[in-house]
Amino acid sequence: MVSGTSRAAGNLSAEVTNLVGRRGESAEVRRLLAASRLVTLTGPGGVGKTRLAIDVARRLQSSFHDGAWLTALAQLTEPDLLVPTLMSAIDNGAYESVRVEELTALIGDRQMLLVLDNCEHLLDACAALTAEVLRSCPYIRVLTTSLEPLQIDGESLYRVPPLSVTLSGRTFGAAVAGSDAVKLFMQRARAFNPDFSTTEDEERAIVDLCRRLDGLPLAIELAAAATRAMPVKVLAERARDALTLRSAGSRTAPSRHQTLRATMDYTYQLCSGKAGKLWACMSVFRSGVDIVGLEQVCVGDDLPLEDLWSTLAELVDKSIVNLNGSRYVMLEVIRRYGQERLTELGEEDVVRSKLRSYVEDIVDELHSGWFGPGQQAVLARVLTERASVRDVLSDYLRKSADLRSGLRVAANLWPLWISSGNPAEGRHWLDALLTASTEPTQERAAALWVDARLTLMEGDLTGALRLLDECESVASALGDLVSLARATTCRGGAYLYAGRVEDAMPFLKRGVKLERNLQDDNPHRAVGMGELAFALILRGDLEGAEQVLNEAKAFCARHGEQLLLSWVLVYQGLVALLDERVGDCVALVVDALDRKRAVDDPLGITYAIEILGWASFARGDARRAAALLSANEVRAERPGTHLMRDMPMVEWHASYVGQVRERLGARAFEAAWERGRRLTGADLFDYALAAKVPAVHDAPDLPLTPREREIAELVAVGKTNKEIASTLVIAHRTVDTHVENILTKLDFKSRTQIAALFGARARPET
Structure with missing residues (x-):
């Protein structure tokens, strides 16, 4: 490539419309051309490969002594006419029959950029010609556009992305x-x-x-x-x-x-028969699919397993499918076109039936594997396939013959509906399926108790009890001890969260007894024991609650389970707080909060933060208590975090807010309360986890040197390490080391926790 000349030879036409964006893409392609003699722009039809190639060629035109030359191949259908077409473009003459040697002789030692646009339908001919031109003409560089690579030596690929729709700006x-x-x-x-x-x-x-x-x-x-x-x-x-x-x-x-559609038709016509059918089949996956899903749903008589990888590679090469991590995804327009083709092929019912079987297997795995060490993995898999789960649930409603399967799948998804903090979606599907299928079956009984549990999470006691009445009736008639146990425990929970502790006790005790008689790896046994312990706490029977919680803790630990174990730790923390063992309370609830962050339990996180707020007040840190209680009121407004609908917690919350306000005084309380309302996400977690270390003015024996305390106090007022170094006149690297030491000694993970701990020292309560 030659620079420094103003010559602009070539056949590029003037711009008719401006190229919008693509500054970064253009720069990257130019960088590739500086390092490689052949660059191919790939991407789906309509993504803008031609416009980008012309922009790059125009920007580089004066850098080539003999300019930039564009050959548009879209209208060319005969491979034999490729060389004459290229000769005509470069020499501005008419050629009907010419050999490649004549083309390479014409180019010779010229320094030029050759742009071949739309190579995909003449791929073999373009690949052979390009390879020969590059071999024979040492000063030429070639930029091609194609749905798929030429796949010759020395080729660099650039996949042209769609335009960014991301919004970033202050307004x-x-x-x-x-x-x-x-x-x-x-x-x-x-x-x-x-x-x-x-x-x-x-x-x-x-x-x-x-x-x-x-x-x-x-x-x-x-x-x-x-x-x-x-x-x-x-x-x-x-x-x-x-x-x-x-x-x-x-x-x-x-x-x-x-x-x-014409663009998609053009791309489809370039696919082999197997690739076209795989495109159509993959269209049923709205959010992409991994290889396991492809093998289960798309492999069949028309596409044997041994041909899957090569056919999939063809779709990737043609820019129809992208590999994103371990999942194969399509742009929505491409996927919708595939859906049309699937219908035209008459295979939609067969493929969707396979999709239902695939989703049923995933949900069965969630149901059987959730209570154990694989809890996060099985839940993550369902979350990844959530779009397919929703499609399949819709299919059940459309196909009345599958309603029993639909009820079973929707009920077995209870860990998703409960732990994801979105009970409303679970209720949507369960209500619709229960309305569509009224036959008294075990599937209906299971769906009824799950729906009741979700209804209770949304604070509708009357609705939950109505569903439980029917569940108990159906389960009793069928002799379904499983659903009967679940309904009994759930009824006890309904009374418990309504503040009717004495009404709750007999149902909770009976529910736990029934669950103990079922299979050993039964998560609902731990659920029932947790709620029974909470009822005992509200009764003032801390010793009885501790016994139940110890059994539940051992049960969860034996199975390697985390989410229900974290609930046990929360309840144990509450027992410790009421028993005036504040340090034990904080340690237990911080442990629970760490576990809940890993398993994403919105309701449990709300409970944990609430109790840490109470413990902070009990330890004399009223400002932290105010901030945590305030932040929790904001959290409690979110779906699935119904703390403010549980009467016992509501009453305790109101009591602590009143005590904190009285301790701080109106002005200090409002300041701390406002700070809490601004705490969200990771900052709220860090602030809550910092409660495991007492406030500085209550803990003069913190394991920090005087210099580390000094630096920690500067961190607390928001100074960066660089600013601290300037203030103390020490090296930046020295400050970095001190901050790392502070984090290690206090077992903290972030500066926010340091700030939360030391913030109270400069503002002692009065």
Whole structure:
């Protein structure tokens, strides 16, 4: 490559429309061309490969003594005409028959950039020609665009991504202005209608539209063209019909770019028969699929297992499928096209039946493996496949013959509905399936008690009891001891959380007894023991509660379970607090909170933070108590964190808030309360976990040197290590070491915890 010349030889035409965004992509392709003589731009149809290639060529044109030359191959159908077409482009002459040796002789020692656009349908011919040109012409560099690589020696690949739809900015307007996808839409819409303008609501609709179109430039341009006849909000609502969006009369655009469907048709025609069928089959996976799912759902007579990898590789090479970690994903437009093809092939029912079997296996694995050391793994798998789970649940409702299976799957998903903090979704599916299927079966009984438990989580005692009445009736008639045990325990829990402790006790005791008589690896035994212990705590029987909790703790530990064990630790912490063993309380609840963060238990986290707030007050740290109680009120407003619906906890919470306000005084209380409302996410966790070390003014024997205390106090007021070094006139590296030592000695994980601990020292309570 030669630089420093102003010559701009070649056949690149002037720009008709501006290239929006792509600054980083263009720079990266130019970097690749500086290091490699052959670069291929790949990506799905409509992603903007041609526009990017032309932009790169235009920017590099003057760097090549003999310029940049573009050869468009989209309309070329005969491989034998490839060499003559290229000769004509470079020599501006008419060639009907010419050998490759004549082309290489024409190029010779010229320093030039050759751009071959749309190679995919002539892949073998383009690969052979490019290899020969690179071998014979030492000063040429080649930039190609293709759905798939040429796969020849020396080829560097660049996969062109869709335009970014990510919004980043201090205001919505600034964020929209910084989104390349939105900028493209606005620019093209104004090209069709110079008076095009938008309100903020319409801009939000445009952002949503661009997201639904996956940031695909062709789709966005076609949508922008539609604004001539359709309001933006209507267009956004109809984004699912993106395949039908049509070009606004551009006579120069290739026919395959007149609609997205034409683009997809073109790509599909380039696929082998097996690849086309795999594309169609994979379309049932809304959020992608791993190899296990592909083997179970897509392998069959038309695609044997031994052909799966090579066929999948073809789809990846053609930019139809992307590998994202261990999952194969498609852009939504590509997936929807695959759905259409699946219907046309007449195989939708067969594939969806396989998908149901696949999801049923995953849910069965969750049901059988959740209570054990694999708890997080089986739950994570269901969360990953959540889109497929939802599709399958919808299928059950559409196919009445499968309603019993639907009830079983929805009920066996109880760990997901409960631990994810989203009981409303579980209720949605269970209510719909229970309404559709009224036959008194074991599946119905199980669905009823799960629905009751979720209804209780949402604070609807009356609704929960109604569901439990029917569950007990069905289970008793069938002799279903499992659902009868679950319903009995759940009824006790319903009375317990309503504050009716004496009503709860007999049901909780009977429920635990029934659960003990079932199989050993039964998580509901631990659930019942936890609720029984809570009832004993409310009764004032701390010794009895401790006995039940010790049994539950040993039971969970024996099975390697974490989530229910964390609940046991919370209840043990509450026992310790009421027994005035505040240090033990904090240690137990901090342990529970650490475990709950790992398993993502929103309700349990809320309980743990609440009790740490009470313990902080009991230890004399009223400011921390106020902040934690305030933060918890914010958390309690979220779905699935129904602390403020549990009457015993509500009463305790109100009592502690009153005591904290009285201790601090109005002004200090409001300041601490406001601080708590701003604590969210990781900062709230760190602040809560810092409760395991007493406030500085209560713990003069902290294992820190005077210098470490001095640095910790500066961390507490928000100074960075660099600022601390400047303040104390010591080396930056020395401060780094001191901060690491402080974290290690206090068993902390973040500066936030240091700040939380030392913040009270400068503001002693009065």
